[in-house]
Amino acid sequence: MNNFSNNTKYNIGEFSHKFNLPASTLRYYENEGLIKPQRDLNGRRYYTAEDVSWLKFLNHLKGTGMSIKELKQYIMWREQGDSTIPQRLKLLKTTKNNFLQQFSEIQHHLQILNDKINWYEEKETGIISEDEDFAGYLQRLGHHE
Amino acid sequence: MNNFSNNTKYNIGEFSHKFNLPASTLRYYENEGLIKPQRDLNGRRYYTAEDVSWLKFLNHLKGTGMSIKELKQYIMWREQGDSTIPQRLKLLKTTKNNFLQQFSEIQHHLQILNDKINWYEEKETGIISEDEDFAGYLQRLGHHE
């Protein structure tokens, strides 16, 4: 852990570039309460190192399937302090369970996609018989549909 | 491979139940050309074992990120016969590559989600120091944000 604070400031253009998100999306996130940049004397946004960490974390949560609505709820709890840690934990665990469920499904999707690609390739190169269909191929491999 | 054909027929309600998809979605898929059920003498749809295999496969492709537009393109090529296998292969391989890219991102998202859950739990039970923040915790674990 380091104890010196990083005072780097980013205007919306720089922050947008850093995260590869259009400025409009950053404004949208702000509107939804997902991120709360400071303002300079002219009313323009600036983002700090804290915002960098926070947006990275938000992206991870989004990536595990949390909706903007759920993120808003999470943030509300966060703002209410440590007493809401149980609620936050529950939300994160539910998210994790849903995600793990989907994760195993998508692994199966990937296997079938791979099998189909191999089937086409073996068909093209004449490795598999003219009339073995994909269902038969899967069955031969022991992969269920 | 089995050589006897399965003549089971499903009406839209049965098929809907089998796939856990509303009948309206099945009609929508048909409208988009993704599935082509037969009709009985009263003009009502019925689905066969072939439709079962096909919809399962479609679900796998959808699950790897193919859009309905791409599925339509795939189907058009399929209907044009074996000469379009190269195009179909190319589409499937692109889909696979995009998917693998996302897959590794998703694994990272999951790791961070797990880390956050553990962080909260260790914080609740007093295992980690009062003032170690999440960024510090990740750093200690050697997990980058």
Add this chain to the structure above:
DNA sequence: CGTTGACTTAAAGTGTACTTTAAGTAGTAT
């Protein structure tokens, strides 16, 4: 000192994948 370019806002628009509605028909159950 005027123009350029980055910013500001609220509100309307977009894309994707469904989902619902409205109005009608056909076969089954009492």
Add this chain to the structure above:
DNA sequence: ATACTACTTAAAGTACACTTTAAGTCAACG
């Protein structure tokens, strides 16, 4: 016979997550 249920269609509506538009402000550069 009549009510019920499952089906039929085309078209409009919804949810989500942005994205674009329109109209305006501000400060630095030539």
